[in-house]
Amino acid sequence: MEMTLTKVHGSMNTFYMFESDEREDFAQLAIRLSALDPDIDGILVILPSAVAHAKMRVFNNDGSEASMCGNGLRCVARYVCERDRVQEAVIETLKALLRVKKEETLNEGIETYAVEIAPVSFSLSSLPMKYGDNSEWIHQALPFVSEKIPFSAVAVPNPHLIGIVPQEMQKDPSHQQKWAQYFNGENEYFSDGVNVSYVTPMENGIFVRTYERGVGFTNACGTAMTASALVSCMAELVPYGDVAVYNPGGMVKCSVSKQGDDIQLQLTGNATYLSVVKFDWSNNAEESSILSSESLEEQAFYEKFVGNISNLSKQFV
Numbered sequence: 001m002e003m004t005l006t007k008v009h010g011s012m013n014t015f016y017m018f019e020s021d022e023r024e025d026f027a028q029l030a031i032r033l034s035a036l037d038p039d040i041d042g043i044l045v046i047l048p049s050a051v052a053h054a055k056m057r058v059f060n061n062d063g064s065e066a067s068m069c070g071n072g073l074r075c076v077a078r079y080v081c082e083r084d085r086v087q088e089a090v091i092e093t094l095k096a097l098l099r100v101k102k103e104e105t106l107n108e109g110i111e112t113y114a115v116e117i118a119p120v121s122f123s124l125s126s127l128p129m130k131y132g133d134n135s136e137w138i139h140q141a142l143p144f145v146s147e148k149i150p151f152s153a154v155a156v157p158n159p160h161l162i163g164i165v166p167q168e169m170q171k172d173p174s175h176q177q178k179w180a181q182y183f184n185g186e187n188e189y190f191s192d193g194v195n196v197s198y199v200t201p202m203e204n205g206i207f208v209r210t211y212e213r214g215v216g217f218t219n220a221c222g223t224a225m226t227a228s229a230l231v232s233c234m235a236e237l238v239p240y241g242d243v244a245v246y247n248p249g250g251m252v253k254c255s256v257s258k259q260g261d262d263i264q265l266q267l268t269g270n271a272t273y274l275s276v277v278k279f280d281w282s283n284n285a286e287e288s289s290i291l292s293s294e295s296l297e298e299q300a301f302y303e304k305f306v307g308n309i310s311n312l313s314k315q316f317v
């Protein structure tokens with residue numbers, strides 16, 4: 001079967017995106033496409049929804065399904081808003097209906113979208129995370145990992161473990177890699193794995209590097225950046241409101257508001273289309289292949305934007 005896929009990215013977190021009806025083979029498709037194109041972090045499937053403009057499912061490049069994907073949702077938001085000729089829409093995800101909207105451009109030539117990130121829970125059972133009898137883990141060291149790194153565990157609703165680290169630990173991500181690999185293998189703490197982010201405050205925001213469950217190190221993870229902005233506000237590293245979040249793939253804005261237990265999070269950033277790809281999905285996955293790829297013109301604008309901000313984030317990469 002010939003499929004048309006759009007290769008897209010949000011902060012260089014890169015996916016093949018396509019519209020489809022429900023099928024059983026999305027996981028195999030994600031694995032096969034990732035084997036053919038190591039640039040991608042997974043696939044985004046846009047499905048019909050009975051309760052929203054569309055439904056999004058996201059599969060990591062190892063075939064595991066995630067409950068949410070912030071960078072991916074911006075790309076899906078763009079697709080649905082352009083398809084339905086609307087400025088705002090509601091997208092059904094595995095655990096929530098989320099509001100999305102077109103925003104003013106981040107920079108010339110960059111399609112920009114804002115997406116709601118919800119629901120938020122600090123309850124360890126929602127990740128799930130098991131650590132003694134604790135019901136939450138907020139801004140405390142995990143002594144077996146390091147006495148010096150305050151960690152927070154939060155589900156948005158996919159699971160995140162976030163550590164605040166000094167600049168030198170961003171430059172050498174080996175500590176992060178070791179523990180993220182451990183928590184995403186056989187271990188007693190995270191039975192479903194976890195996305196692990198290391199965060200460092202900057203003069204005008206924060207820098208976040210993420211090791212994603214089911215993927216490995218990514219240029220950026222939208223839910224991780226938003227959860228990291230929340231944790232940074234709670235730790236008083238940055239004020240509540242709009243937080244500039246830098247990452248190896250660029251920069252996004254995360255808006256954070258917290259009144260008691262009521263937390264509202266929004267992620268704003270690029271939704272860039274890279275190319276249109278024809279893919280032959282045969283019954284035998286091993287034989288499936290990319291037939292053609294036609295580049296679009298948008299990436300040059302994104303690279304110009306990254307060039308403008310790189311003096312701020314290059315100290316971390």
Ligand SMILES: N[C@@H](CCC[C@H](N)C(=O)O)C(=O)O
Nearest residue numbers: 066069070071158221222223
């Ligand atoms: N890159 C995504 C998150 C993708 C899912 C994640 N790897 C998981 O398994 O939870 C984002 O932008 O949020």
